[in-house]
Amino acid sequence: MTVELYFFQPLGSNSGRVFLTLLEKGVGFIERELIGPDFEHLGPEYLAINPKGQVPTLVHDGEPLTEGTAVCEYIDEAFEGPPLRPANLRARWSMRRWCRYIDNEIGRCVMMIHWNRIVPVFVGARTPAEVEQIIARVPNADRRMAWRNAYLQKTPPQEITESRRRLAVAARRIEAALTGGAWLCGPDFSLADIDLLNFYGFFPSWFPELVNDSAAPNTLAWLNRMEARAAVRDMRARTRRRPEPSR
Amino acid sequence: MTVELYFFQPLGSNSGRVFLTLLEKGVGFIERELIGPDFEHLGPEYLAINPKGQVPTLVHDGEPLTEGTAVCEYIDEAFEGPPLRPANLRARWSMRRWCRYIDNEIGRCVMMIHWNRIVPVFVGARTPAEVEQIIARVPNADRRMAWRNAYLQKTPPQEITESRRRLAVAARRIEAALTGGAWLCGPDFSLADIDLLNFYGFFPSWFPELVNDSAAPNTLAWLNRMEARAAVRDMRARTRRRPEPSR
Numbered sequence: 001m002t003v004e005l006y007f008f009q010p011l012g013s014n015s016g017r018v019f020l021t022l023l024e025k026g027v028g029f030i031e032r033e034l035i036g037p038d039f040e041h042l043g044p045e046y047l048a049i050n051p052k053g054q055v056p057t058l059v060h061d062g063e064p065l066t067e068g069t070a071v072c073e074y075i076d077e078a079f080e081g082p083p084l085r086p087a088n089l090r091a092r093w094s095m096r097r098w099c100r101y102i103d104n105e106i107g108r109c110v111m112m113i114h115w116n117r118i119v120p121v122f123v124g125a126r127t128p129a130e131v132e133q134i135i136a137r138v139p140n141a142d143r144r145m146a147w148r149n150a151y152l153q154k155t156p157p158q159e160i161t162e163s164r165r166r167l168a169v170a171a172r173r174i175e176a177a178l179t180g181g182a183w184l185c186g187p188d189f190s191l192a193d194i195d196l197l198n199f200y201g202f203f204p205s206w207f208p209e210l211v212n213d214s215a216a217p218n219t220l221a222w223l224n225r226m227e228a229r230a231a232v233r234d235m236r237a238r239t240r241r242r243p244e245p246s247r
Numbered sequence: 248m249t250v251e252l253y254f255f256q257p258l259g260s261n262s263g264r265v266f267l268t269l270l271e272k273g274v275g276f277i278e279r280e281l282i283g284p285d286f287e288h289l290g291p292e293y294l295a296i297n298p299k300g301q302v303p304t305l306v307h308d309g310e311p312l313t314e315g316t317a318v319c320e321y322i323d324e325a326f327e328g329p330p331l332r333p334a335n336l337r338a339r340w341s342m343r344r345w346c347r348y349i350d351n352e353i354g355r356c357v358m359m360i361h362w363n364r365i366v367p368v369f370v371g372a373r374t375p376a377e378v379e380q381i382i383a384r385v386p387n388a389d390r391r392m393a394w395r396n397a398y399l400q401k402t403p404p405q406e407i408t409e410s411r412r413r414l415a416v417a418a419r420r421i422e423a424a425l426t427g428g429a430w431l432c433g434p435d436f437s438l439a440d441i442d443l444l445n446f447y448g449f450f451p452s453w454f455p456e457l458v459n460d461s462a463a464p465n466t467l468a469w470l471n472r473m474e475a476r477a478a479v480r481d482m483r484a485r486t487r488r489r490p491e492p493s494r
Contacts, residue, residue, distance in 0.1 A: 070343040078336050096317040
C-alpha cells in the first residue's frame with residue numbers, strides 16, 4: 001500500500017487541507033512537492049497523473065484522486081485512525097454543508113485575491129511571451145483566464161471588491177457558528193475545521209479588519225485550538241517558504 | 248418520526264433530486280408543495296424554516312436540512328433502505344466528485360438558462376413595481392440579481408453563450424463516463440445518477456444538438472434505464488404542471 005501526495009509549498013489552501021487530513025488521520029505518505037514557480041504542475045509528467053494540472057493529487061496504490069473535499073472524505077473512509085467526520089448524522093450534514101461553503105465561497109474569494117498578489121511574483125524573471133506560453137498550457141479555460149488576468153493585473157476591480165464583501169459575510173457567519181462550540185460543527189472536530197484552517201488561517205494577518213479580538217473572539221479562540229493540535233503543529237513544522245523559480 | 252419535504256412542482260432540478268432520493272430509499276414523507284408563482288418560498292412562514300428562501304428543504308423530526316447534495320447523503324445515512332452510495336470507496340469518491348460537478352457546473356448553467364426562460368412567465372400579471380417588491384425579498388444577493396436580470400431579460404448574452412458552451416463540454420464528459428458502465432460511477436446506481444437525471448433529463452428536448460442518437464447513445468441508454476426505475480416512474484406520476492399564480 002503506497003500513499004503519495006503531490007502538493008505545493010507553502011502548505012495551505014487546497015494542498016494544506018489534504019496534507020493536514022493525512023496527518024490528522026495518522027496516514028504515512030510520500031511527499032511529492034511540486035515547484036509551483038517552475039510550473040511543474042503543468043509539465044507532462046504531472047499532467048499524466050492529473051490532466052487538469054491542479055494541485056493537490058493523492059495517489060493511493062497508483063490511482064490518482066483529485067478534488068479536495070472528496071479526497072478528504074475518501075481519506076477518512078479508506079484509512080484507520082481517528083474519525084474526522086462527526087458520528088451524529090446531523091452534524092455530519094452540517095460538516096458537508098460547511099465544506100461546500102468553504103470550497104465554493106471562501107476558497108474562491110481567497111484564491112482570487114491571492115492570485116492577484118502572487119502570480120506576478122510567481123513567474124519570476126520570465127518575459128511576457130514566456131509567461132503567455134506557460135499560461136496557454138493551463139488546461140482549464142476559467143483558470144487560464146484568471147491566471148492571465150492576475151499576471152497582467154487586469155482582474156476587474158469590482159470582482160476583487162465583491163470577493164472582499166463576500167469574505168466579510170463569511171467572517172460573520174463563521175464567528176456565529178463558533179459561538180458556544182469548540183469546533184465548527186459542534187463537539188466533534190471534523191474535516192470542516194481542517195478546510196477552514198487552510199483557507200482562513202491567515203485572515204488575522206491578511207484581513208485584520210475582519211478577524212480581530214473585538215469582531216471575532218470565538219474565531220481567534222478556535223484558531224488557537226487548531227494551532228495547538230499535534231497534527232497542525234506537525235504541518236507547520238513541515239511547511240517551507242515558496243521555492244524560488246529555478247531560472 | 249416525521250419527514251416533510253418542501254418542494255416546487257414540476258419536480259426536477261433541486262426539488263426533484265431530494266424527492267427522488269426519498270423515493271429510491273423508500274422513505275415515506277409528507278409533501279409540502281410550495282406554489283412558486285405565488286412566491287410562497289419568500290413568505291414569512293417558509294423563511295422561518297429556511298432563511299435563505301431556497302427550495303427544497305427537508306424537515307426531519309422538526310429540524311430543517313438544506314443544500315441538495317448534503318441532504319441526499321444525509322437521507323442515505325439516516326434511513327433504512329437500499330444503499331444509494333457505492334460500497335467501493337473509490338466509486339464513492341467518484342460519486343461525490345460528480346455530485347459536485349453536477350451542482351457547481353451543470354446545475355448552475357442549466358438554472359441560468361432556465362431562469363431566463365421562466366421568470367417572466369412565473370411572475371404572471373404583476374406590474375413591474377410588484378415584481379420588484381418580490382425580488383427585493385430574495386435573501387441572497389446573487390440570486391436577487393439573477394432573478395432581476397432574468398425578469399428584465401437583461402442577463403448579458405455572453406453569459407448565456409458561456410453556459411451553453413459549458414453544457415456542451417459537460418455533455419461530452421457524461422457520454423464518456425457512461426461508456427461501458429450502466430451507471431455514472433460504475434456498476435452501482437448512486438446519488439450521482441439521481442442528481443444527473445434531475446438536471447439533465449430534459450436535455451434531449453432542450454438541447455437536441457447535444458444529446459441525440461449519434462452524439463450521445465450511451466447517455467440516451469442511461470436515460471432509458473433511469474426512466475424504467477420504479478422510483479423514477481413514481482416521481483413522474485407525482486409530477487404536476489407548474490401551478491398558475493393565484494392572482
